[in-house]
Amino acid sequence: MARQKLRFKPYAHPAGGWGAAAATAKALMQESVLTKGSRALLSMNQPGGFKCPSCAWPDAHCTKKLEFCENGAKALAHEATKFRAHRDFFARHSVTEMAAQSDYWLEKQGRLTEPMRYDAATDHYVPVSWDDAFALIGQHLRTLEDPNQAEFYTSGRTPNEAAFLYAILGRAFGTNNFPDCSNMCHAPTSRGLPPSIGIGKGTCVMEDWDHTQAIFILGQNPGTNSPRMMSNLVEARKRGVPIIAVNPMPERALIEFTEPQDVIQMARFGHTDIASDFLQIRIGGDLAFLKGMMRALFERDAAGEGVLDHDFIRDHTSGLDALRADVMAHDWPELVEACGLPEAKIRECADIYAKSDATMIAYGMGITQHQRGTELVQQISNLLLLRGNYGKPGAGIVPVRGHSNVQGDRTVGINEAPTEAYLDRVRDAFGFEPARAPGHHAVETVAAMEAGTVRVFIGLGGNFVRAVPDTDRAYRAMRSVGLTVGIATKLNRGHVVHGHEALILPVIARSEVLATAKGEQFVTIEDAMANVTASRGVLEPASPDLIGEVEIVCRIAQAAVPDSPVKWAEYAQDYDLIRDKIAEVFPEIYTDFNTRIQQPMGFHLEVPPRQRIWNTPDGRANFLILPGLEVNDPVADPTMLRLATIRSHDQFNTTVYSDNDRYRGIRGGRMVLFMNAEDIAANGLSEGAEIALETISTDGEPRRVEGLSVVRYSLPRGAVAGYYPELNPLLPLYYFDPLSGTPAAKSIPVRIVAG
Ligand SMILES: Nc1nc2c(c(=O)[nH]1)N[C@H]1C(S)=C(S)[C@@H](COP(=O)(O)OP(=O)(O)OC[C@H]3O[C@@H](n4cnc5c(=O)[nH]c(N)nc54)[C@H](O)[C@@H]3O)O[C@H]1N2
Numbered sequence: 001m002a003r004q005k006l007r008f009k010p011y012a013h014p015a016g017g018w019g020a021a022a023a024t025a026k027a028l029m030q031e032s033v034l035t036k037g038s039r040a041l042l043s044m045n046q047p048g049g050f051k052c053p054s055c056a057w058p059d060a061h062c063t064k065k066l067e068f069c070e071n072g073a074k075a076l077a078h079e080a081t082k083f084r085a086h087r088d089f090f091a092r093h094s095v096t097e098m099a100a101q102s103d104y105w106l107e108k109q110g111r112l113t114e115p116m117r118y119d120a121a122t123d124h125y126v127p128v129s130w131d132d133a134f135a136l137i138g139q140h141l142r143t144l145e146d147p148n149q150a151e152f153y154t155s156g157r158t159p160n161e162a163a164f165l166y167a168i169l170g171r172a173f174g175t176n177n178f179p180d181c182s183n184m185c186h187a188p189t190s191r192g193l194p195p196s197i198g199i200g201k202g203t204c205v206m207e208d209w210d211h212t213q214a215i216f217i218l219g220q221n222p223g224t225n226s227p228r229m230m231s232n233l234v235e236a237r238k239r240g241v242p243i244i245a246v247n248p249m250p251e252r253a254l255i256e257f258t259e260p261q262d263v264i265q266m267a268r269f270g271h272t273d274i275a276s277d278f279l280q281i282r283i284g285g286d287l288a289f290l291k292g293m294m295r296a297l298f299e300r301d302a303a304g305e306g307v308l309d310h311d312f313i314r315d316h317t318s319g320l321d322a323l324r325a326d327v328m329a330h331d332w333p334e335l336v337e338a339c340g341l342p343e344a345k346i347r348e349c350a351d352i353y354a355k356s357d358a359t360m361i362a363y364g365m366g367i368t369q370h371q372r373g374t375e376l377v378q379q380i381s382n383l384l385l386l387r388g389n390y391g392k393p394g395a396g397i398v399p400v401r402g403h404s405n406v407q408g409d410r411t412v413g414i415n416e417a418p419t420e421a422y423l424d425r426v427r428d429a430f431g432f433e434p435a436r437a438p439g440h441h442a443v444e445t446v447a448a449m450e451a452g453t454v455r456v457f458i459g460l461g462g463n464f465v466r467a468v469p470d471t472d473r474a475y476r477a478m479r480s481v482g483l484t485v486g487i488a489t490k491l492n493r494g495h496v497v498h499g500h501e502a503l504i505l506p507v508i509a510r511s512e513v514l515a516t517a518k519g520e521q522f523v524t525i526e527d528a529m530a531n532v533t534a535s536r537g538v539l540e541p542a543s544p545d546l547i548g549e550v551e552i553v554c555r556i557a558q559a560a561v562p563d564s565p566v567k568w569a570e571y572a573q574d575y576d577l578i579r580d581k582i583a584e585v586f587p588e589i590y591t592d593f594n595t596r597i598q599q600p601m602g603f604h605l606e607v608p609p610r611q612r613i614w615n616t617p618d619g620r621a622n623f624l625i626l627p628g629l630e631v632n633d634p635v636a637d638p639t640m641l642r643l644a645t646i647r648s649h650d651q652f653n654t655t656v657y658s659d660n661d662r663y664r665g666i667r668g669g670r671m672v673l674f675m676n677a678e679d680i681a682a683n684g685l686s687e688g689a690e691i692a693l694e695t696i697s698t699d700g701e702p703r704r705v706e707g708l709s710v711v712r713y714s715l716p717r718g719a720v721a722g723y724y725p726e727l728n729p730l731l732p733l734y735y736f737d738p739l740s741g742t743p744a745a746k747s748i749p750v751r752i753v754a755g
């Protein structure tokens with residue numbers, strides 16, 4: 001398909017509105033599924049229907065309205081597409097040819113229809129029977145010298161039932177090598193919040209939005225990445241609730257938004273102002289901003305204003321004095337310098353916070369993807385604890401999760417460092433001794449591939465090689481693996497950058513009917529607010545040869561661990577049996593799973609901080625310290641710019657829907673670098689100039705991306721931004737948060753070199 005030329009024109013309208021409505025229709029038309037897709041959208045996120053395959057935002061708790069957004073519709077359109085990558089497509093294109101194509105081209109070929117095996121002799125994928133595919137996997141796995149030579153990757157679209165069994169499969173096989181997409185995403189939440197409040201999850205539910213008195217949104221772009229959150233923000237704003245957005249980029253939807261489902265607002269071309277305050281922070285400046293807010297509160301409290309919740313602090317927390325000492329060690333000029341916001345602004349925010357009796361703080365990748373992301377998450381929690389903002393209506397922490405079931409996958413056992421308690425329960429429930437030694441997270445998996453110790457890589461969804469740092473190295477590493485298996489709906493980079501032997505196993509998608517010998521089955525997912533709901537597909541599967549992810553996991557298990565006491569064959573057919581086992585392994589939260597899941601809106605998993613119960617070693621919530629004001633290692637190079645790799649409005653992670661990014665005014669290209677006007681001038685450049693970017697690496701390895709066009713954009717000085725995954729070659733494998741393993745994708749030190 002002919003590609004457009006890159007154009008840039010600032011977007012002058014509110015986000016949402018007619019632009020969103022038009023984009024929804026266009027996505028359905030482009031995939032040629034206008035009627036089928038529109039019908040399916042009526043079932044999306046409705047009781048009895050299926051869960052949106054896009055983001056993890058929960059459904060509204062009490063409305064009958066349609067529950068989808070533009071980007072959910074795009075995700076569905078691309079899943080329900082009429083295009084197919086049949087066997088003749090693979091016969092026409094060698095893998096080398098396919099590897100030279102763009103991600104967009106690969107995606108565009110449509111749904112995979114039958115299992116395929118890589119044939120090295122012809123460099124083509126050729127059809128393979130399901131039986132032979134599983135036999136090949138079994139043969140590779142059974143002949144490993146050490147089970148830790150296998151890696152079991154999960155992407156967060158995987159439903160609970162498949163993820164739970166996959167976790168059992170790995171442990172029965174003998175490894176905890178469970179790299180997960182969350183290792184690149186909200187692992188700082190999963191690792192950072194347990195020592196703080198006793199659970200690695202958000203504490204709010206949808207009702208909280210009706211009671212909150214102040215909302216902070218740090219490092220998150222809801223208009224693009226969780227558009228249904230916009231309804232909550234619009235409602236809150238209409239009630240007069242202050243919303244403070246903290247972001248280096250003035251994301252359109254954070255400023256003005258028109259509800260596409262608000263008929264009157266649409267007809268009048270009206271909109272709602274979203275942020276009452278937009279704070280354009282330096283990349284990585286959030287630590288200084290949070291400490292500044294805390295400093296303002298400590299100062300006022302010392303002056304007798306009583307802005308801290310002393311009763312809550314006394315009854316529920318530990319560590320206040322150490323936190324105060326740490327925060328007060330930084331004077332205002334230091335704080336202002338580090339975050340780039342004026343003292344008066346920070347004090348104003350602290351004042352809004354001090355006047356609110358119920359505050360919610362939401363955050364996304366702008367917080368987690370830094371070298372000290374885990375500890376930064378803990379500072380958000382500190383700020384909430386200072387005013388008792390846990391365990392009361394309208395208050396709490398809101399990590400905005402990415403993939404629709406990424407939180408659920410972790411809950412049911414996808415974890416490279418599982419707890420002993422979980423492993424004991426697995427042993428008792430299934431009658432085998434699970435592997436106990438911690439395994440690899442995503443970055444460690446690439447490192448192990450490079451070290452030559454990975455012989456089998458299985459990807460349950462996702463696009464591992466394209467999502468991880470250091471693209472060139474990751475590709476080389478992946479190519480050294482003995483067997484790579486991609487369990488997928490669509491063709492992606494991970495299938496054309498593969499091991500010596502390779503399989504593509506296509507699956508029935510979320511929106512499609514899942515039938516087994518025991519009849520129609522449903523799966524469950526856990527959203528970002530810990531609601532567990534059933535998902536029942538309504539569309540006919542893209543091909544009669546597809547099977548469900550659960551069956552794939554069970555059949556791999558049967559081939560790899562033939563003498564296992566686990567009843568794989570039964571689970572493959574009857575998902576109620578899997579849910580009974582989930583209830584047995586997680587009785588505190590999943591008791592009576594099969595009964596409770598029958599409720600139309602599902603049920604909520606217990607989040608103890610909502611009751612002010614803290615499952616920490618001392619039974620209290622803890623103030624935790626991160627000394628200093630930097631969340632990334634300083635770089636002594638005056639030419640250094642900090643690069644944030646971000647998502648456009650027209651992509652879902654590594655899946656690129658188009659080359660446009662409507663709200664940022666980009667059309668026809670993704671190789672752009674957003675830059676502040678003064679930085680453009682200081683580098684002797686002009687808008688539209690073609691440049692190359694180079695990482696300021698500490699390991700001596702050159703990392704460079706060429707062919708980027710400079711776009712003048714409102715950003716703080718020293719901050720630049722561009723698109724993931726195109727810029728992943730600039731993200732070094734070593735550049736991650738050691739506490740969570742999460743790559744610091746929002747703060748890569750780079751410099752501009754001649755284009
Ligand atoms: N349509 C769509 N929906 C999605 C996805 C998608 O790709 N497309 N991906 C899903 C997934 S897996 C995830 S994790 C989420 C991601 O959703 P988000 O968390 O919104 O992800 P990003 O677009 O990567 O970055 C978020 C914001 O961080 C800001 N930022 C960068 N650096 C900093 C910083 O230092 N401080 C602050 N305060 N802000 C900073 C950027 O300007 C950007 O607005 O969305 C999920 N939903």
Ligand SMILES: Nc1nc2c(c(=O)[nH]1)N[C@H]1C(S)=C(S)[C@@H](COP(=O)(O)OP(=O)(O)OC[C@H]3O[C@@H](n4cnc5c(=O)[nH]c(N)nc54)[C@H](O)[C@@H]3O)O[C@H]1N2
Pocket residue numbers: 155156157158181182184185186365369402403460461462463464467468487488489490491492507508509510549645646647652653654655724725727728731745
């Ligand atoms: N530089 C940089 N790197 C990043 C990020 C960043 O912001 N910057 N973000 C990180 C984040 S937050 C995340 S979550 C990761 C994402 O990493 P992944 O989760 O690995 O990547 P996705 O692009 O979401 O995976 C897309 C593929 O999933 C498959 N798929 C889709 N639906 C289904 C299904 O129903 N079942 C199965 N089995 N497969 C399906 C399709 O084949 C599709 O090609 O990337 C991370 N990498």
Ligand SMILES: [Mo]
Pocket residue numbers: 181184185186401402403
């Ligand atoms: Mo994510």
